[in-house]
Amino acid sequence: MFMSLIRILLLSFLLCRAAWAIDSAPAFDDPQLQARYENLTQQLRCPQCQNDSIADSNAPLAVDLRRELRDQIASGKSDAEVLKFLTDRYGAFILFKPPFEARTMFLWLGPGILLLGGLAIAVRIILQRAKLPIEPDSNQETESEHA
Amino acid sequence: MSVELGHFALILAFALAITQAFFGLAGAATRREHWMMAARSAVAGQLVFVLFSFGCLTAAFLRNDFSVLYVAENSNTELPTFYRIAAVWGAHEGSLLLWLSILVVWSAAVSVFNRAMNPAFISKVLGVLGLVSGGFALFIIATSNPFERLIPSVVQGRDLNPLLQDPALAAHPPMLYTGYVGLAVPFACAVAALIEGKLDATWARWTKPWAMVSWIFLTCGIALGSFWAYYELGWGGWWFWDPVENASFMPWLMSTALIHSLSVTEKRGLFKSWTALLAIFAFSLSLLGTFLVRSGVLVSVHAFASDPSRGLFILVFLLACIGGALTLFAWRAPALKSSAGFHVISRESFLLMNNVLLVGAATIVLLGTLSPLIIDFLGLGKISVGTPWFDRFFLFPMLPMLLLLAVGMHANWKQAQLAKMRKPLLMMSGIALAFALLITLVVYSHVSILNIVGETMGALIILSSLYEPFTRWRAKHHLPRAMWGMCLAHLGLGVFVLGVTTVRSYEIQKDLSLGSGKIVEVGGYDFNWTNTRQVRGPNYDATEAEVHILRDGREITVLHPQKRIYHTQTNPMTEAGIDSHLNRDLMVSMGDDLGNGMWSVRLQYRPLIRFIWLGALIMAIGGLIAVLDRRYRVKVPATELAANASTAAARS
Amino acid sequence: MWRYLVPVLIFGAIAAVLAGGLHLKPGCIPSPLIGKPAPVFTLVKVEDPTQQISNRDFIGHKYLINVWGTWCIACRQEHEALLQIAKQAVIPIIGIDTKDDMPSAQRWLSQLGNPYVATGFDPDGRTGIDYGVYGAPETFLVDEHGTVIYKYVGEITDTVWRDSFLPRINNTGNIKDREGTTCS
Numbered sequence: 001m002f003m004s005l006i007r008i009l010l011l012s013f014l015l016c017r018a019a020w021a022i023d024s025a026p027a028f029d030d031p032q033l034q035a036r037y038e039n040l041t042q043q044l045r046c047p048q049c050q051n052d053s054i055a056d057s058n059a060p061l062a063v064d065l066r067r068e069l070r071d072q073i074a075s076g077k078s079d080a081e082v083l084k085f086l087t088d089r090y091g092a093f094i095l096f097k098p099p100f101e102a103r104t105m106f107l108w109l110g111p112g113i114l115l116l117g118g119l120a121i122a123v124r125i126i127l128q129r130a131k132l133p134i135e136p137d138s139n140q141e142t143e144s145e146h147a
Numbered sequence: 148m149s150v151e152l153g154h155f156a157l158i159l160a161f162a163l164a165i166t167q168a169f170f171g172l173a174g175a176a177t178r179r180e181h182w183m184m185a186a187r188s189a190v191a192g193q194l195v196f197v198l199f200s201f202g203c204l205t206a207a208f209l210r211n212d213f214s215v216l217y218v219a220e221n222s223n224t225e226l227p228t229f230y231r232i233a234a235v236w237g238a239h240e241g242s243l244l245l246w247l248s249i250l251v252v253w254s255a256a257v258s259v260f261n262r263a264m265n266p267a268f269i270s271k272v273l274g275v276l277g278l279v280s281g282g283f284a285l286f287i288i289a290t291s292n293p294f295e296r297l298i299p300s301v302v303q304g305r306d307l308n309p310l311l312q313d314p315a316l317a318a319h320p321p322m323l324y325t326g327y328v329g330l331a332v333p334f335a336c337a338v339a340a341l342i343e344g345k346l347d348a349t350w351a352r353w354t355k356p357w358a359m360v361s362w363i364f365l366t367c368g369i370a371l372g373s374f375w376a377y378y379e380l381g382w383g384g385w386w387f388w389d390p391v392e393n394a395s396f397m398p399w400l401m402s403t404a405l406i407h408s409l410s411v412t413e414k415r416g417l418f419k420s421w422t423a424l425l426a427i428f429a430f431s432l433s434l435l436g437t438f439l440v441r442s443g444v445l446v447s448v449h450a451f452a453s454d455p456s457r458g459l460f461i462l463v464f465l466l467a468c469i470g471g472a473l474t475l476f477a478w479r480a481p482a483l484k485s486s487a488g489f490h491v492i493s494r495e496s497f498l499l500m501n502n503v504l505l506v507g508a509a510t511i512v513l514l515g516t517l518s519p520l521i522i523d524f525l526g527l528g529k530i531s532v533g534t535p536w537f538d539r540f541f542l543f544p545m546l547p548m549l550l551l552l553a554v555g556m557h558a559n560w561k562q563a564q565l566a567k568m569r570k571p572l573l574m575m576s577g578i579a580l581a582f583a584l585l586i587t588l589v590v591y592s593h594v595s596i597l598n599i600v601g602e603t604m605g606a607l608i609i610l611s612s613l614y615e616p617f618t619r620w621r622a623k624h625h626l627p628r629a630m631w632g633m634c635l636a637h638l639g640l641g642v643f644v645l646g647v648t649t650v651r652s653y654e655i656q657k658d659l660s661l662g663s664g665k666i667v668e669v670g671g672y673d674f675n676w677t678n679t680r681q682v683r684g685p686n687y688d689a690t691e692a693e694v695h696i697l698r699d700g701r702e703i704t705v706l707h708p709q710k711r712i713y714h715t716q717t718n719p720m721t722e723a724g725i726d727s728h729l730n731r732d733l734m735v736s737m738g739d740d741l742g743n744g745m746w747s748v749r750l751q752y753r754p755l756i757r758f759i760w761l762g763a764l765i766m767a768i769g770g771l772i773a774v775l776d777r778r779y780r781v782k783v784p785a786t787e788l789a790a791n792a793s794t795a796a797a798r799s
Numbered sequence: 800m801w802r803y804l805v806p807v808l809i810f811g812a813i814a815a816v817l818a819g820g821l822h823l824k825p826g827c828i829p830s831p832l833i834g835k836p837a838p839v840f841t842l843v844k845v846e847d848p849t850q851q852i853s854n855r856d857f858i859g860h861k862y863l864i865n866v867w868g869t870w871c872i873a874c875r876q877e878h879e880a881l882l883q884i885a886k887q888a889v890i891p892i893i894g895i896d897t898k899d900d901m902p903s904a905q906r907w908l909s910q911l912g913n914p915y916v917a918t919g920f921d922p923d924g925r926t927g928i929d930y931g932v933y934g935a936p937e938t939f940l941v942d943e944h945g946t947v948i949y950k951y952v953g954e955i956t957d958t959v960w961r962d963s964f965l966p967r968i969n970n971t972g973n974i975k976d977r978e979g980t981t982c983s
Contacts, residue, residue: 022738022747023658045531047933050826051389053533056382060898061933064924089931091831096533098518103527107518111511111540118503126496129417132488134561424806431810444820458821466814473807480803517816524819528829 023055025070037073040082041066045096053096150215153203154294157244160196160251161288163189164281167254171274175267183270190251190258190273193280197251201244204293205235214300217241217293223306223715225686233317234307239441239457240293242320246437247283249321249328254280257332263353271339272332279331282464290457306686306715315375323368323395327433329361330402334430337423338472341479346423351413356779358409358426362402363770369395370763378725383656383734383751385759388537390445393516394436397509401429404505407498414560415487415495420480421502427476431469432509438465444520490562497555497563504548511540549604549644553611556637571614579606591653591754601648608641632773639765646758655752658738662745670752672733673697679746687713687720692746694724694735710737732756824982830931830939830950833979837864837941838929842919845896845904852917854893854941861968863892864939865915866927869903871935877954878911884960885914890968894918897927897935940967953983 028034041055048059054066065086072082086094098104167189174182204217208231213219221234221241236245254276261269287293310316336354340346372395377385386392405425412422439445442458489495515532522530553575557568583602587594612634619626657669661676668674675695682691689711696703706724713720723736731754738747832838841853854864865881867874885892894915896904901920908918921927930939933952940949949967951959963981965971 022736022749027659043533043535045533047828047931051387056384060924061928064898064928067923068925068928088831089928090933091529091829091931093529093531093828096531097535098530098532103522103525104518104530107514107532107536110514111507111543114510114514115504115507115544118507119500122499122503126489126491126499129488129495130491132486134489135487420803427806438817442817442821443825444817444823445825455821462814462817462821465817469810470807470814473810477803477807517813519825520820520823521816523823523825524816529827 022058023066025066028070028074033073036079037069040069040073040079043096044086045094047090047094149203150207150212150294150296153200153207154292156196156200156203157284157288157294160193160200160247161281161284163193163196164277164284167193167277168274168281169277171270171272171277173274175270175274178267180266183266186270186273186277187258189277190254194251194255197244197248197284201235201248204241204244205232208232208235211304213302213304214297215293216295216297219297219301219304221307222304223686224303225714226304226307226312227685229314230307230312230317233311236320237307237311240287240291242324243283243287243291244293245321246324246328247280247287249324250276250280250283250331253329253332257335257357261353263349268339268343268350271342272335275335275338276331279335279468282468286457286460286464290460303715306713309687309711309713309716309718309720310379312713313375313379315371316379319368319371319375322364322371326361326363326365326368326402327395327398327436329357329364330398330426330430330433332357332361333402333405333426334472337426338475341423341472341475344479344482346412346419346483348413348416351409351422352778354426355406355409355413356774358402358405358429359770359774362399362406363767363774365395365399365402366763366767366770369399370760370767374760377756378723380721382721382723382736382749383654383753385756388515388534390516391436391440393512394432394439397512397516398429398433398436400505400509400512401425401432404502404509405429407501407505411495411498415485415489417485417487417489417495418499418502419483419485420476423480423483424476425502425506427469427472428506428509431465431472432513434461434465434468437461439516445516489560492558492563492565494555494558494560494563497551497558500551501548501555504544504551508541508544508548511544512537515540546600546604549608549640552637552640553604553607556611556634557615572611575610575614576603576607579603579610582606586649587652593653595652598648598652601644601652605641605643605645605648608644609638612638612641627776629773629776629778632769632771632776634769635772636766636769639762639767639769641762642758642765643762646755646762649755650753650759653754654756657750659748659750660741660745661748662743667750669750670731670733670754671698672703672752673700674733674735674750676746676748679744682709684711686715687711689722690737690740692724692735692737696726696733706733706735708735708737710740727757729757729761730755827952827980827982828931828933829978829980830947832931832939832947833950835947836945837939837947838926840895840919840921840926840929842895842921842926845894845901845908845918845920846913848901848920852893852919854945857891857893857941858945859943861890861940861942863890863964864895864930864941865892866895866897866930866932866935866937866939868897868899868935869907870899873954874936875911877936877956878914880955880957880960881914882912883957884955889965891916895921895926895930897921897932898924940964948979950980951983952980959983 028037038055042053044054044065046052046054046057046059046062046065048061049057052062054062054069069082072085083095092099098107100108167186170182170189171186174180174186207215207218208222209228211218211222211224217238217240221237222231226234234241236242254273257269257272257276333354336350336357340350372392373385376387377383405422408418408422408425411418438458438461442461443455444458515537518532519530522528554565554572557563557572558565580603583599583606586602587599616626616631616634655670657667659667661667663676663678666673666675673696675697677693677695679690679692682689689709691707691709694706694708696706704726706726708724709722711720711722721736723734726733731752734751734753736749738749741747837854839853839855841851841855844850844852854862881892892915894917896918899920899922904918904920919926930937936954938951938955939947942948949963951963955964
């Protein structure tokens with residue numbers, strides 16, 4: 001029973017992606033509004049088909065959320081207001097780009113610190129090695145200088 | 148009956164794997180030659196039994212034996228024979244059996260192609276591989292038995308998931324797994340070297356081809372998966388930064404770093420402990436991928452039916468394998484010292500930078516993939532990390548890496564004379580920039596900084612990769628295969644970068660409703676939707692549309708996108724109509740029937756998208772040529788072999 | 800030589816997270832509504848489309864909001880438990896029938912029995928969105944001040960009712976799961 005439930009769950013996820021969305025609603029007349037709409041729908045995670053963005057999902061909830069976004073953009077709301085509307089209801093989970101907060105700090109600063117740290121170590125190693133004598137090759141092959 | 152035999156063979160294979168591990172490791176430790184020989188025989192035996200077991204499962208699929216639960220859940224009498232074979236690895240249990248089969252084939256290869264190394268070392272490698280395959284065999288037997296009977300039996304199976312009924316996807320898992328599992332060989336080599344406390348140029352030269360062949364398979368496997376997602380899912384996406392995709396990408400990044408680091412160890416005897424660590428990391432990430440896919444800790448489309456007991460088993464296995472190897476590393480690596488130096492500007496420096504950036508890239512992907520789990524684990528709620536985050540942060544290490552690559556390719560070992568390269572490099576940069584400006588301003592007439600940077604990088608890398616072969620050819624110098632391979636692989640990367648940049652910047656996608664006689668323009672092409680008709684496939688029914696594509700009023704091609712309903716699993720599937728050209732793809736995908744002959748349709752124009760997979764293919768071919776280099780096949784002089792053997796004996 | 804220990808230490812930390820992750824539910828979205836006022840809705844009644852139902856009328860009482868639909872398989876499985884709960888008369892249950900059509904909903908209630916004091920009809924799913932609903936059935940517990948104190952995603956069973964809802968309704972403080980949102 002447990003396994004069959006899980007399989008149903010799994011199937012529903014696969015279904016999610018099999019039935020990807022084609023937005024059948026008409027585009028905004030204003031290309032700028034349309035661009036905002038497309039950008040927003042791509043940055044939001046569908047809570048129902050959780051692997052897909054709201055733009056890509058054909059889940060009923062994604063269709064409703066697209067309608068909601070469309071209405072709010074048309075009524076002149078800013079991107080920030082629209083996003084607040086959604087995070088007030090679904091939390092930060094719905095944002096594919098996590099918000100910049102204390103708990104997500106490591107996501108925003110981590111990559112930079114990591115790379116700088118790595119590069120600093122590499123530079124140190126290179127400077128150390130530059131002081132050492134260059135020994136003869138450990139193997140005697142001469143067929144290629146490179147590679 | 149053969150089903151039970153298959154199960155029994157699997158249990159025997161497990162016993163043989165343990166035998167292999169024991170005699171391999173203990174034989175080498177006690178220098179008992181007949182024990183070491185026993186380890187090799189155990190590999191042969193294991194190969195026979197695992198392949199027999201795999202054959203039994205395949206036979207059950209071919210004869211539609213629905214008294215086997217796994218067959219009943221993943222096959223159907225209507226399923227074409229080809230897909231009945233592919234269905235063997237279509238779900239969790241069978242794919243694990245494929246994993247094990249491939250591992251055993253790799254082990255057998257190690258036990259055959261090893262003349263260059265001393266027997267005690269090979270024995271240790273086989274011992275470590277025995278531990279890995281024993282772990283996997285036990286995992287299958289204990290938690291995921293594909294031979295479980297279904298009593299009472301059913302008359303009809305539930306069919307293979309329609310998404311998986313595709314030639315590319317049938318080939319994708321074996322390809323990817325060959326790469327994943329192949330990384331077990333460098334891993335075992337690193338562990339064996341750490342046990343011996345000796346890791347030298349001979350070791351690196353012997354290990355490198357294994358790492359490269361795995362890398363080739365990984366490259367092809369990932370590219371094939373991406374290609375499948377692109378045309379089978381039908382919506383034009385080719386990479387989603389899904390946790391499972393990341394799980395295959397991280398080992399790729401790590402094994403790319405490993406190959407480069409192995410070069411340094413081979414040529415200069417440097418970076419020994421680092422190379423060993425990379426070999427451990429690369430395989431660890433491939434095991435981690437297995438854990439992520441099969442434990443259900445992350446939400447993913449590709450996830451197999453997950454089960455906490457399976458997750459727990461793999462976790463324990465991870466702890467034993469990776470934890471053990473890393474502990475061994477902490478203990479033995481300090482002994483792996485090298486005293487050779489190199490100039491600040493030298494090939495060694497560039498390769499070290501390459502390694503830092505590639506490992507950095509892999510770590511960033513790991514960070515993004517695991518962070519929802521970490522935050523949840525710390526009780527800080529739920530977050531999602533998706534494309535917007537990955538796209539941005541993946542560029543951090545990649546941009547400097549591409550730039551360093553374009554220059555570093557020309558650096559010599561020990562001390563580079565880049566001064567004489569200044570002029571050619573400046574010239575190539577100029578040409579690349581001119582090319583980028585031409586593309587952005589003239590061809591697509593739309594400018595973005597990132598796009599110019601990307602196009603310039605791609606073009607520069609292509610030119611830079613061609614420079615050396617070109618000058619050597621002009622001077623009528625011989626170019627060794629390793630060099631050819633390297634240049635070609637880097638050229639492939641340049642092609643890939645060009646493809647990604649262009650498709651990201653200039654793709655056009657339009658969602659709209661279409662009906663007969665309506666003509667829509669996308670990217671300079673006219674799409675004329677004429678009619679729809681019903682067609683019947685072997686195990687599905689479909690509505691097929693006819694779309695004529697015109698350029699400047701002249702017909703180029705006719706596309707036939709389909710909307711399929713499979714008989715057993717009745718979910719609708721989209722088969723996109725694609726017209727592909729080297730310079731662009733045109734794609735038509737059908738959405739929903741809106742009534743009155745109207746359909747919701749997605750039309751796409753994707754410039755240079757083929758370059759993405761073409762680039763990957765060139766990279767793989769480059770790797771293949773490099774691996775065929777003479778030096779990997781030359782027998783090591785007997786004196787060196789004897790010296791190795793005596794030092795190894797003295798150490799152990 | 801401590802730096803040679805760094806890899807194994809990092810791996811240890813990752814393994815700890817993975818081990819912890821085995822018991823977490825990655826797809827379960829914690830409701831941001833917990834501790835906030837329940838969104839006010841006024842909807843047409845399924846039982847009698849000429850009338851309306853609003854949760855404003857329930858201020859001063861604890862009540863449950865159960866979101867369901869006739870298209871939802873788990874809702875059917877849950878229905879029997881809801882009927883039992885309604886029989887105990889511990890707390891009123893307001894139904895919200897979301898993304899549905901009226902005749903099917905009315906047939907459902909007349910055939911399977913009606914555990915709700917009233918059911919609001921939410922055909923376009925807007926009330927569902929206000930409540931952050933993403934997978935029916937979902938059940939919200941609202942206190943006397945109109946504050947959402949608990950959300951349960953998935954099918955309510957006898958055990959769930961006894962362990963997760965009753966202690967919160969009766970303020971016995973004997974709550975097994977401290978989270979504001981639980982998924983089945």
